[in-house]
Amino acid sequence: MHQSRGIRTLRTIAGWLVVGVFFFPIYFWTTVAFRNAKDIFNWPPIFVDFEPTARNFEQVFGISLGFGFGAQEAVTPGGGNFYMAPRLWDSIVIASMSTVLAIVVATLAAYCLSRMHFRGRHEFVNWVLSTRMMPPVAVAVPMFFIFKQFSLLDTYLGVILVHGLMNLPLAVLLMKSFFDDIPSEIDESALLDGASRWTIFRRIVLPMAKGGIAATAVLCFIFSWTEFLFVLTLTQTSIKTVPVVSSTFVTSIGTAWGNMAALGAAAIVPAFIVIMLVQRHLVRGLTMGSLKQ
Amino acid sequence: MATVEYNRIGKSFGAVNIMRDVSFRIEEHQFVVLLGPSGCGKTTLLRMTAGLETVSEGDLMIGGKRVNDVHPRDRDIAMVFQNYALYPTMKVYDNIAFSLEVAKVQTDEIKRRVEAAAEVLNLTPYLQRYPKELSGGQRQRVAMGRAMVREPSVFLFDEPLSNLDAKLRAHMRTEIRQLHNRLKTTTIYVTHDQIEAMTMADKIVVMRAGKIEQIGSPDEVYDTPASKYVADFIGSAAINFMPGTVVTGEGQPAVDTPNGRIRVLPGAAVKPGQKVICGIRPTDAVVSDDGPIRTRALLVERMGHDVQLCTAAPAGQFLAIVDRSRPFAEGVEVRFDAAPEKVHVFDAETEMRL
Numbered sequence: 001m002h003q004s005r006g007i008r009t010l011r012t013i014a015g016w017l018v019v020g021v022f023f024f025p026i027y028f029w030t031t032v033a034f035r036n037a038k039d040i041f042n043w044p045p046i047f048v049d050f051e052p053t054a055r056n057f058e059q060v061f062g063i064s065l066g067f068g069f070g071a072q073e074a075v076t077p078g079g080g081n082f083y084m085a086p087r088l089w090d091s092i093v094i095a096s097m098s099t100v101l102a103i104v105v106a107t108l109a110a111y112c113l114s115r116m117h118f119r120g121r122h123e124f125v126n127w128v129l130s131t132r133m134m135p136p137v138a139v140a141v142p143m144f145f146i147f148k149q150f151s152l153l154d155t156y157l158g159v160i161l162v163h164g165l166m167n168l169p170l171a172v173l174l175m176k177s178f179f180d181d182i183p184s185e186i187d188e189s190a191l192l193d194g195a196s197r198w199t200i201f202r203r204i205v206l207p208m209a210k211g212g213i214a215a216t217a218v219l220c221f222i223f224s225w226t227e228f229l230f231v232l233t234l235t236q237t238s239i240k241t242v243p244v245v246s247s248t249f250v251t252s253i254g255t256a257w258g259n260m261a262a263l264g265a266a267a268i269v270p271a272f273i274v275i276m277l278v279q280r281h282l283v284r285g286l287t288m289g290s291l292k293q
Numbered sequence: 294m295a296t297v298e299y300n301r302i303g304k305s306f307g308a309v310n311i312m313r314d315v316s317f318r319i320e321e322h323q324f325v326v327l328l329g330p331s332g333c334g335k336t337t338l339l340r341m342t343a344g345l346e347t348v349s350e351g352d353l354m355i356g357g358k359r360v361n362d363v364h365p366r367d368r369d370i371a372m373v374f375q376n377y378a379l380y381p382t383m384k385v386y387d388n389i390a391f392s393l394e395v396a397k398v399q400t401d402e403i404k405r406r407v408e409a410a411a412e413v414l415n416l417t418p419y420l421q422r423y424p425k426e427l428s429g430g431q432r433q434r435v436a437m438g439r440a441m442v443r444e445p446s447v448f449l450f451d452e453p454l455s456n457l458d459a460k461l462r463a464h465m466r467t468e469i470r471q472l473h474n475r476l477k478t479t480t481i482y483v484t485h486d487q488i489e490a491m492t493m494a495d496k497i498v499v500m501r502a503g504k505i506e507q508i509g510s511p512d513e514v515y516d517t518p519a520s521k522y523v524a525d526f527i528g529s530a531a532i533n534f535m536p537g538t539v540v541t542g543e544g545q546p547a548v549d550t551p552n553g554r555i556r557v558l559p560g561a562a563v564k565p566g567q568k569v570i571c572g573i574r575p576t577d578a579v580v581s582d583d584g585p586i587r588t589r590a591l592l593v594e595r596m597g598h599d600v601q602l603c604t605a606a607p608a609g610q611f612l613a614i615v616d617r618s619r620p621f622a623e624g625v626e627v628r629f630d631a632a633p634e635k636v637h638v639f640d641a642e643t644e645m646r647l
Contacts, residue, residue, distance in 0.1 A: 185378035188345050193392035193439070194366040203391075207382035 026268070032261035033057065040257050056262035061085045082259045084245055091241040092270050094159050094231075095224040101164030102171045102220045103213060109168075110175030111201055115187060125176070132169045140233045147234055154236045162234060163224040171216050178212025179205065214281035218274065225271050242267045294321045294479055295356030295369070295446035297342065303350030304337055304503070312337060312503035313350070319496070322477045324470070326490040328526070329500035335483045338500075339449050342481060343372050356446060371440035372449040376456065377432045379424040379439075385411075386420040389438045410438040413472070430461045437469070441476070448473075450482040454489065466492055487527050491515065499523050517637075521570055521644040524637050530575040530601065535608040536641060537571055539563045548638065551607040553585030556633045568641035575601070577635035578613035584630030586611065593621045602627060 003011075031047070032040055039050040062083040113125060143162065144153070152158030182205060190200045206213075228243040235244070242263060249260040297319040304312040312334045319325045327335040340346040341353060344365030352359050360368050371392075380388050386407055387394075393403045411417045414434040424432055433453060440448055450469070454462045470493045473480055484490055490497050491511045499506040499514060499522075507519035518524035524532050537550035546563050547556045548571050555571055563569060578586070588604035588611050595617065602613045604627060613629055621627065638647045 183376060183378060185374040185376055186380065188343075188365075189372070189374060189378040189439075190380070190391070191345070192343060192365050192370065192372050193443070194395045195391070199395060204380050204382075 029261050030265045032257060033265045035258055037258055056258040057266070059083065060259050060262045060266070082249070082256060084242075084259075084263050087240050087242060087245045088263070088266060088270070090156075090239045091225060091267065093156055094163060094239075094241055095221050095270075096274075097156070097160045098163035098167065098224045099217050099220040101160060102167035103217050105164070106168055106171035106175050106216065107206070107209070107213060108201075110172050110179055111205065113172070113176050114179035115184065125173070128169045128172050136166070136229055140229055143230070144233050153234055154238050156239060158234055159231055159239065159241070162230045163220075163227060166227075166230070167220040167223055171220055174216045174219070175209070175212055178209050178216075182208050211281045214278035218278055221274050222271060225267075294477065296321055296354075297447060297479060297481065298354040298357075299338075299351070300354065301351035302338070302341065302348060302353060304334070304341065304346070305349045310503075315351070315503075315505055317498060317505065317508055319479060319481065321479055324473050324480045324482065324493060324495045325498060326494035326496070327481065327483045327498050327500060328485070328487060328490040329506075330485055330526075332502075333500040334503040335485075335500050336451055339372075339451055339481060339483045342447070343370055343449055344368055368447075369445050370447040370449055371443050371445040372451065373433075373436045373440050373453045375452040377424075377436040377453075379432060379435055381424050383423075384420065385416060385422055385424065385427070385435050385438075388424065388435055389416075389420075389442050392439065392443045406442050407438075410442045413441070413475075414438050429457050430465060433457065433465060434468075437472070441472075446479065448478050448480040450480065452484055453482075454484070455486070462489075469493065488529060491527070499526060517646065518572075519646050521572065521639040524572045524639070528574055530612055530614055532572045532574050532637070533578070533606075533611050533613075535571050535573075535606075537569055539565050539567045539569055541565050545633070548636075552611070553587065555585055555631065555636055557636050557638050558633045562647050563638060569647065570639045570641050570644070572637035572639065573631045573635065575612040575614040577631050578611075578615070578629045579631060580613070580615050580619065581628055581630035584628040586629040586631075588627050588629065590621055590623050590625055590627050593623055 028047070031050070033056050034052045034054070035050050036053050036055070039046065059082040062085055113121060147153045147158050152161070186204060186208075187200055190204050195203070225241075226243055227241070228247075231241045231244045246260055246263060249256040249263075299315050299317055302312065302315040303310065315334075315338065327338060329335045337346060341348050342355075344360070344363065348361045353361050355368055355370070380391065383391065389407045389410055390403050393406060398406075407420070408417070411420055414437060416431070416434055416438055419427060419431060419435075424435065427435065433456075436453065453469070454465050457465060466489055469482075473493075482489075482493065494511055496508065497511055497514050498508050499519075501522055507514055507523045509517075509519075514523055514527050518527060521534065525534075535550040535552050535555075537548035537555070540547055540549050540554070545556055545559050546565075547554050548563075548569055550571055555573075557563070557571070586606055588606040590602055590604050591610075592603040594601040594603065596614075598617070599614055600617045600621060602615060602621060604611045604613065611629070613627075615621075639645060640647055
């Protein structure tokens, strides 16, 4: 496509503007993590020219980083009130395990819904979707009592179950649409080749749906990574995820913005790594429906 | 190799009946083409044969055994799909080897058979490629290789050439037929393309709206179409139809049509006064200065070896394919005649051959 120089420049500028709009909050938040409290709310705001400190990270992770931006006080051994490293680990465990749970169940269910004809199949799909129509807060309190009965309160298993199950409807519907895009002749062909349903699923269909699985997994992971309400209600002291502990930086003696930013900035990293890992499949997954083979 | 027999086969989807009372028999080694427009039930019949659709009524026999309730993988058949249905995540070799792997055939035996099939189909250089790296014709051959390697007793083809361009289609047509001549596996081939049917089949089964219209060799369905529908469907330049009434003139039955009086065979089972439809194939129309069919040339299409004349006759458009020795000009009058034995006569009511 031929474009005049002006238009091209304009497009480049517009592109960078959009990137800037999305990137600026991340940049600012990250720099806040490296600031002393006095440098955070300056007016006019400073963007680059501040005295950097690793103190926020040291408090949040309960370690001395060993590289100092000037003199540092010793960090309380074993962590003080702001020691949050284990919470990051909680988040990683919960997000990955609930994603695995949702993907395994959703993939199997979606394949059945896409390929097998049984009575009430369409109703089943509608029912699956309808479970997402309820506001989560409506079930938070009942869930609390149910979990209490089953001793699931404040356990990994409990939160993993809730996050996994909450992701199921969306994951099932997404995966179903990916399976629907795979021509059923491929299954039939394998069936005539003598393969069992399970072999077809494992050796033929699953490899073809990799992109869809990656896309679904990213959505599930991010959901669990950022979920607040159920972690707040269903955990007490032994586990908490990043979004919930972030709120504990708001204390009676003020808000620890620097520490909150440090945890937030650190929390970007695992999610970022997960997305990078599956990114190769992701783009293909999101466009798979449009590519006829 | 096996015979396939359809015995009063019917098919319903829910309350909708789409096929009833289909009966015919396919002998060993035969190449049978199911021919018909889309929606006539030919693909459904093929899928029932494969076991991908249930049989609602009647008995389906393969090799003399009733297979209505036999699982597809136990029917000893192989099918080539319209969109090839290759496994995109596997290389060509693994695509062809898949059925043997599933059947737990020894690895060196698999290798031997895959390589033999690849040799026959000229796929040897492509065995380590993925399907997406192949052209349409090559994919088509992989699909055939996948079917061949199992050495099934029946081959099923579901419009395998419809995704190819015209030239490749003609080429693959001869390849498939040559392959059949070599392997002699009983073959059922579904198509809506009458040229494929005419050129490949030992026997053509013409279907219409879930019923069999005619079964016969390519020559039989072309020379003596059982109905107006078959006459219309078979033949690449569409046959000319003209309505008329039977008269007896000069001791021989003839039909008075808007296009003039057309002589028909004395043996034709017609009664004077009967309303009929005459059909004359474009290739059977002969230019004759005193012929009964008076037309005005609308379009002269030179097709190389011969000329297709599109003309206006009283009964509507009249198509003729004639040799190019005579010059034709648009707008001039051309008169045609047809030999009585070349005129197909159908009952106006039932549209069946008389």
